[in-house]
Amino acid sequence: MKILIKDELLSGKSVYETELDFSNEIITVKDIITERVKKEVEEYNKKLPAYFNGLVEPMEAEKTLNGYKLKPKKIIDAEKQIYAALDAFQKNGFFILVDNYQADALEEEIELKAKTTISFVKLTPLIGG
Template sequence: MAYTLTIKDETFPGKVLHQMQLALQNELVTVKDIIEARVVQEVEEYNKKLPQYFNGLVQPIDTESTTNGYKLKERKKIDPEKQVYIALNAFLNNGYFILVDNQQAESLEEEVLLSGSTTVSFLKLTPLIGG
């Protein structure tokens, strides 16, 4: 049985920038499992169509950040393993925070029991302009 999870990208004031559904095979998962599944799904969707911009959790290598997402210098497939590594590293270095049902996840090994209404929010830190 698959468990469906709602994933949201939010700003600190609570504005939802992006929302997606993620299917996981187990009822008990870790924060690391959630990050890996999300990143792999984003990369697979991008690699099917190879659009001009990649809109994912973390910036792929050889891209520039734009208002429309990450623009690849040349359209090519993105390596999901590299993206997972970048995403896990970003979590460990406070590049973004994760809230599971509005409770902050503290570590990659933290366990999450999925229910039909589990929501995971990714909060990216945006650098202050001129700060």
């Protein structure tokens, strides 16, 4: 089942969209994060562009306006990225909305429907706090 995945700002504006394919109708939040990160790392590693635009910053990357720049361009380890993303979710670095319902835990089960939309909303730390 193909599911629409979006990155959104707190205002609700969509800044990135892709589709993920899941074979089961019931999945966990952990499955969603894992599949999303695997896909973006695979796409980056195939082309090795100058910037990585993913859910979490890879180790040894410099954050820029265009994404995360790796010096030199190198293969990203998907397992490390998945671990970093799962950790970020647990530390409230971003939250996930499934059809506008906020998922709270990695093991929370989600029932996918044909028109399910999953939104990732990154939280930005306040300056000085």
